[in-house]
Amino acid sequence: GQNIDQPTEMTATEGAIVQINCTYQTSGFNGLFWYQQHAGEAPTFLSYNVLDGLEEKGRFSSFLSRSKGYSYLLLKELQMKDSASYLCAVKDSNYQLIWGAGTKLIIKP
Amino acid sequence: DGGITQSPKYLFRKEGQNVTLSCEQNLNHDAMYWYRQDPGQGLRLIYYSQIVNDFQKGDIAEGYSVSREKKESFPLTVTSAQKNPTAFYLCATQYGGESQPQHFGDGTRLSIL
Numbered sequence: 172g173q174n175i176d177q178p179t180e181m182t183a184t185e186g187a188i189v190q191i192n193c194t195y196q197t198s199g200f201n202g203l204f205w206y207q208q209h210a211g212e213a214p215t216f217l218s219y220n221v222l223d224g225l226e227e228k229g230r231f232s233s234f235l236s237r238s239k240g241y242s243y244l245l246l247k248e249l250q251m252k253d254s255a256s257y258l259c260a261v262k263d264s265n266y267q268l269i270w271g272a273g274t275k276l277i278i279k280p
Numbered sequence: 281d282g283g284i285t286q287s288p289k290y291l292f293r294k295e296g297q298n299v300t301l302s303c304e305q306n307l308n309h310d311a312m313y314w315y316r317q318d319p320g321q322g323l324r325l326i327y328y329s330q331i332v333n334d335f336q337k338g339d340i341a342e343g344y345s346v347s348r349e350k351k352e353s354f355p356l357t358v359t360s361a362q363k364n365p366t367a368f369y370l371c372a373t374q375y376g377g378e379s380q381p382q383h384f385g386d387g388t389r390l391s392i393l
Contacts, residue, residue: 175322201378213370213384214323221379258322266378267338270322 173197175271177259182277183249191244191257191274199264205233205244206258208273214258217244246276254278283307286371286385292393293358293365301356301388303371311374312354313382316340316367323370329354358390366391 174196183189195203202221206214220226220235220242232245244257256273263269284305293299303312311330315323325338329348343362348354358365368389372382 179320204381206381211368211387211389213386216381216383219379219381260323262378267325268323268382270324272320272322 173263173269175259175261175269177257177271177274179272180275180277182279183246185249185251185278185280187249188245188247189249189276191246191259191276193242193244193259193271195240195242195259195261195269195271197261197263197269200237201262201264201266203233203235203242203262204260204268205231205242206260208256208258210255217257249278251278251280284371284373284383284385286369286388288388289386291388291390293390294393296360298357298359299390301358301369301371301390303354303356303385304352305354305373305385306352307373307375307383308351309373309375309383310351312348313372313374314338314344314346314354314356315370315372317370317387318367326356326369 176194205217208214218233225234230247235242256275258273259271260268287302313328314326317323324340326344327346329335335348345357368387370387371385374382
């Protein structure tokens with residue numbers, strides 16, 4: 172079966188750095204997406220990785236290792252507004268998105 | 281104002297009743313999707329459509345139906361055959377190639393009365 176694993180919940184301090192991991196086992200790989208979702212709202216797109224390596228976009232970076240079936244989202248200079256769930260999703264061999272359950276990130280002052 | 285509009289924001293269903301969730305987009309995106317989100321689970325695909333007058337079942341299509349008569353509209357009907365419909369329903373669109381992200385509406389929260 173296809174599986175995406177993320178930690179259920181993480182806590183970090185305002186101004187700090189946090190890394191949210193995602194491991195996947197899917198039938199094929201055609202890219203990995205990270206989304207942010209505030210409670211009761213729509214997911215919003217953060218990043219896309221299809222080749223190994225690090226993609227940096229402001230305070231957020233995303234890393235991919237296809238050989239390890241592993242990605243992480245790195246958030247720097249954490250702000251209170253970063254409190255949200257972070258969703259990892261992989262496009263499989265049929266180009267369908269397989270979604271992880273999300274990681275709830277709690278930011279403390 | 282461009283975007284994806286889902287309505288209503290909250291919906292209540294009585295036993296044995298069919299309800300329809302609206303999804304309208306003015307982004308000119310070809311592909312549209314319906315997902316269901318339950319606590320502690322990833323988004324699950326219900327139906328998707330890549331072109332007008334054509335749609336495919338996703339992983340959990342039983343108890344749901346859709347239509348795609350216009351490019352802008354992709355309504356989802358939750359039928360009485362769906363025995364556990366309480367969830368957050370999200371509509372998404374996508375433009376262009378496989379590297380393009382899906383964009384989401386604000387969702388409809390459906391509950392049973």
